Amino acid sequence: MRNIGLASSNLNTFSQTAAARTAAGAPTVERLAARKALYLAMLRKLDSAEPGTVDVSDVASALETEFGIAETMPLGLVARCYLGPPYQVHLLDLTGRILEHYDGAQTMPPPFERARALALHGAYAAIEVYAERMVCVRPDGTTAVVNR
Amino acid sequence: MSSDVAISRANLNNIERTLSSLDREQHQMLAHVGQLEVHQTEIQNQLQLLMSAFFEYVESDRKAKELQLAETRIVKVRQQLETEYGHHGEVRRRAVGVLQALDVGVVTHETIQSTSEDVMMAAPRYWLAPALVALAAWIRDDRELAQRAVAEALRRDMDKTSLFFSLVLRRYERRAGAARWLGQFFARQDPTALHREFVVILDAVATGAFGPEAKAVTSRTIQEWLGQLSSQSGFADSQRQRWQETLESLTPTVAPDEYAILRACSPTWPTMEASLAAVRRNQLVINHFGGIFDGALDVPLRLEDQIDDLLTTLVARFDVEELPLRQQEAELATIIECRGDTQAAAKRFSVAQRALEEAVDFPTLLTNAAMHAEEAGASRGTQRLAVAMSRDWILAAHETLTAATRDSVPGEIDVKIGDWQHVVGEDADHDKIAKVLAAYMDVEAEKRVGSVRFTGGPLLAAVGGALGLIAGIAAASVVLIVLAVAAAAYAGLGYHGLGRKREAIRTEEALKKKQASEKLKGCLSELVDYREEWSKQDARAEEAREMLQAISVSQYELARPDDARAVLS
Numbered sequence: 001m002r003n004i005g006l007a008s009s010n011l012n013t014f015s016q017t018a019a020a021r022t023a024a025g026a027p028t029v030e031r032l033a034a035r036k037a038l039y040l041a042m043l044r045k046l047d048s049a050e051p052g053t054v055d056v057s058d059v060a061s062a063l064e065t066e067f068g069i070a071e072t073m074p075l076g077l078v079a080r081c082y083l084g085p086p087y088q089v090h091l092l093d094l095t096g097r098i099l100e101h102y103d104g105a106q107t108m109p110p111p112f113e114r115a116r117a118l119a120l121h122g123a124y125a126a127i128e129v130y131a132e133r134m135v136c137v138r139p140d141g142t143t144a145v146v147n148r
Numbered sequence: 149m150s151s152d153v154a155i156s157r158a159n160l161n162n163i164e165r166t167l168s169s170l171d172r173e174q175h176q177m178l179a180h181v182g183q184l185e186v187h188q189t190e191i192q193n194q195l196q197l198l199m200s201a202f203f204e205y206v207e208s209d210r211k212a213k214e215l216q217l218a219e220t221r222i223v224k225v226r227q228q229l230e231t232e233y234g235h236h237g238e239v240r241r242r243a244v245g246v247l248q249a250l251d252v253g254v255v256t257h258e259t260i261q262s263t264s265e266d267v268m269m270a271a272p273r274y275w276l277a278p279a280l281v282a283l284a285a286w287i288r289d290d291r292e293l294a295q296r297a298v299a300e301a302l303r304r305d306m307d308k309t310s311l312f313f314s315l316v317l318r319r320y321e322r323r324a325g326a327a328r329w330l331g332q333f334f335a336r337q338d339p340t341a342l343h344r345e346f347v348v349i350l351d352a353v354a355t356g357a358f359g360p361e362a363k364a365v366t367s368r369t370i371q372e373w374l375g376q377l378s379s380q381s382g383f384a385d386s387q388r389q390r391w392q393e394t395l396e397s398l399t400p401t402v403a404p405d406e407y408a409i410l411r412a413c414s415p416t417w418p419t420m421e422a423s424l425a426a427v428r429r430n431q432l433v434i435n436h437f438g439g440i441f442d443g444a445l446d447v448p449l450r451l452e453d454q455i456d457d458l459l460t461t462l463v464a465r466f467d468v469e470e471l472p473l474r475q476q477e478a479e480l481a482t483i484i485e486c487r488g489d490t491q492a493a494a495k496r497f498s499v500a501q502r503a504l505e506e507a508v509d510f511p512t513l514l515t516n517a518a519m520h521a522e523e524a525g526a527s528r529g530t531q532r533l534a535v536a537m538s539r540d541w542i543l544a545a546h547e548t549l550t551a552a553t554r555d556s557v558p559g560e561i562d563v564k565i566g567d568w569q570h571v572v573g574e575d576a577d578h579d580k581i582a583k584v585l586a587a588y589m590d591v592e593a594e595k596r597v598g599s600v601r602f603t604g605g606p607l608l609a610a611v612g613g614a615l616g617l618i619a620g621i622a623a624a625s626v627v628l629i630v631l632a633v634a635a636a637a638y639a640g641l642g643y644h645g646l647g648r649k650r651e652a653i654r655t656e657e658a659l660k661k662k663q664a665s666e667k668l669k670g671c672l673s674e675l676v677d678y679r680e681e682w683s684k685q686d687a688r689a690e691e692a693r694e695m696l697q698a699i700s701v702s703q704y705e706l707a708r709p710d711d712a713r714a715v716l717s
Contacts, residue, residue: 032385032544114555121554123690136551144547146555 035141039066043126043137046092046099047082063094074128074135078108078115089119114148163634171641175648182652204404215488222480229473236470239267239276240463244456246283247319251452260284275305276463279312307333308345311462315352318359319455327361334365339373341507347517347526348462354529355445357454370537373510384541387511391538391545394519397496398432399425407678409670415562420678426553430688433546434695440518440531441699461525475501478523514538536701543696550689557682563671565664567592574679578672585668586661593657600649606642609635 042062067073076094081087086103091112093100100108107113115127115134128135134146230237242263249255264284268277282297301309314329330349337346352358353366377383402421411417479497486493508516517526517534526534535542561572563581568588570581613635620628 117557117559118551118555123554124551134555136547142543142547144544144551146548146551 032135032143032145034143035137036066037141038062040125040137040139040141043077043079046077046090046126047079059092072130074130075111076129077126078112078119078129079124079126080119080122089116118146160630160633163630164637167634167637167641170638171645174641174645178645178649178652182656185656211488213488214483214490218480218483218488222477222484225473225477225480229470229477232473233470235271236274236276239271239274239280240460242267243276243280243283243463244460246280247316247452247456247459250287257284257288260287273304275301275308276312277301278304279309283316306336307343308462310336311345311348312459314362315348315357315455315459315462318357318362319452321359321451323359323361326359327365330358330362330365334369337369339377339510342510342513343507344513344525345462346510346513347524347530348458350513350517350533351458351461351527351530354533355454355458355527357451357458370510374537377509377511384544387538387541388544388548390511390515391541392549394515395429395433395542395545395549398436399429400432401425401492402428407674409667410674410678413563413565413667413671415564416558416560419556419558420561423553423557424678424682424685426549426556427682427685427689429549429553430685430692433692434688436519437535437542437692437695440528440535445529445532457527461527511538511541518542533701536699539696539699539701543693546689546692546696550686550693553689554686561675563668565667565671566660568664572672572675581672582665582668585664589657589661589664593654593661596653596657597650600646600653602643602646606639609642610639613639 039062042058045058063073074094077092078089079092081090081101083090083101087101088104089108090099090101091108092098093109093112102108108116111131112129115129118124118127118134118136123138124136125139126137128137132148134148136144136146138144246255246260246263249260261284264277264280268281271277278297278300282294282301285291285294285297298309298313301312310329310333314326314333317323317326317329349366353363358366402425407417410420414420478501479493482497483490483493486496513524514534514537516524517530518538521528521531559574563570563572565585568585570584572581613632616628616632616635619625620632
């Protein structure tokens with residue numbers, strides 16, 4: 001597991017908002033419209049993120065642009081890792097503001113492990129994990145929802 | 149001592165012979181018991197096979213009976229349709245016949261008038277009868293009669309009458325009049341509750357039967373409706389959900405003889421089977437939509453022929469009175485299609501039934517035209533247009549189903565052979581697993597062999613014999629000594645027999661190990677085949693996606709060449 005702590009005041013504030021918006025009673029409208037270019041560019045950068053190369057303000061502004069105020073935020077994003085073996089997937093945990101890489105033997109925390117198979121499939125740029133659902137995002141931005 | 153009694157050798161020989169014979173019989177019994185165990189296993193397996201074959205037979209017999217019943221009943225329903233509504237067919241034929249006779253000019257106006265008045269009496273309540281009278285009156289230029297007849301036809305069924313006259317006027321190139329009748333038709337339509345005859349409008353747009361004016365009215369109205377419906381919250385979701393159910397109805401079944409070993413050995417099989425059936429659906433989706441767009445559309449060259457086809461559809465396919473019988477007919481036809489499988493037929497029909505409902509919303513009308521063209525009365529051209537208009541919803545449903553299928557395939561498979569269970573991961577080393585099974589079987593064999601011990605009767609006999617011998621010598625009792633010797637001989641034979649018992653167990657366990665190992669090999673080999681097939685079928689999801697993405701509405705709204713020239717001039 002490789003941790004990349006994303007410490008920035010922007011992301012701190014943002015992840016507090018994210019935590020509030022994923023808590024019980026938060027809005028439960030997942031955004032299913034196609035993802036925008038800024039967000040997709042952020043996902044591509046995360047694909048091969050080495051420590052120190054992740055621009056945290058990119059992440060924060062992409063997320064803010066993508067998700068409107070009435071829309072539920074994902075708990076995190078799981079995607080295939082292109083750093084090479086032994087790493088398989090990486091997880092951008094939005095509530096803990098951590099980017100972690102995992103190999104085949106390591107298990108991600110409970111809500112996220114379920115997304116591993118879909119992330120590894122290769123057809124999706126990232127899997128957004130919510131409390132009750134997952135939203136698969138293709139490289140062109142189109143989405144598909146999977147109930148958990 | 150004089151009181152010593154000479155021990156008779158002959159008695160001991162007898163005892164020895166008897167004991168040897170006992171030993172032989174014991175070994176034979178052991179061998180028989182071993183054989184019995186093998187036979188018992190064989191009988192159990194055969195009984196299983198017999199039970200499966202029996203249940204399969206019962207099921208196929210039931211299906212054959214249901215099929216026969218459906219075939220008999222459908223004939224009765226069709227006869228009933230002909231008997232009760234056959235006279236409507238007469239009116240329909242005359243409506244198109246009148247138009248064609250006028251084209252050729254071989255029938256007098258009086259004949260046409262008399263015919264139309266005949267049908268007025270033969271078909272009470274039927275809207276087409278006064279419409280035909282109005283048509284005949286219009287041809288004769290009898291305005292007053294035409295107006296009265298039109299009013300009566302409108303009273304009986306305003307929508308079909310408006311559509312009928314729109315098409316008739318279009319047939320005679322009275323474009324402005326046709327557009328006005330169409331406008332009147334649209335003004336009365338509620339996009340959340342359209343009658344089934346609306347599919348004729350789609351047909352006309354798809355085949356270019358409408359002139360530019362009427363087509364403009366239609367396209368504008370449809371765009372407004374779609375805009376209104378899309379602005380409702382949850383609309384896109386409900387369309388996606390509806391198309392998901394529709395696409396799911398295409399899911400095939402996995403045949404009971406496929407992946408037989410995997411099916412028998414894996415508790416995970418039910419999940420694997422469902423996932424395989426879902427992924428095989430991709431090919432069926434490609435076949436269904438590919439079939440709709442394959443080949444040229446057969447559009448009649450002459451406008452009159454094209455309108456006559458539409459008129460025939462309008463007057464023949466959408467009678468409300470006939471609807472219950474048409475629904476019964478469709479249900480029985482579905483049972484026949486499913487070869488007597490009433491459960492599969494009920495599932496398929498519950499989706500197709502929507503195409504026979506009297507009033508549906510516009511998106512449902514599009515779904516019905518796209519997926520159940522026969523029941524909805526939609527031509528091939530209309531199917532194409534309906535699919536093109538629903539494309540975004542179909543794509544969203546297909547994407548959702550694809551993602552769900554990819555999520556559902558089990559990564560780890562449980563394998564169970566006898567009491568041995570193992571979890572097989574995606575990149576598992578099959579040779580290693582075989583070794584684990586072999587080691588397990590060896591341990592179990594050794595346990596069984598180890599349980600064969602010098603115990604029970606022979607042990608007691610040995611102890612008793614020793615004690616008896618001591619007592620006999622001490623008491624100089626020949627009887628005791630003889631008994632002690634006999635007991636010792638029995639104990640000796642028992643001990644000697646242990647080796648053979650263990651050998652028999654080892655042979656049996658070796659056979660079991662071989663069978664288990666072959667079963668495991670077959671199971672893992674089928675697992676490899678399963679994963680390969682699954683990946684291949686999953687790749688088709690991308691093909692289906694590309695095919696659907698390439699569809700656009702404008703490709704399927706045809707224009708007649710004569711209309712294009714009229715617009716330019």
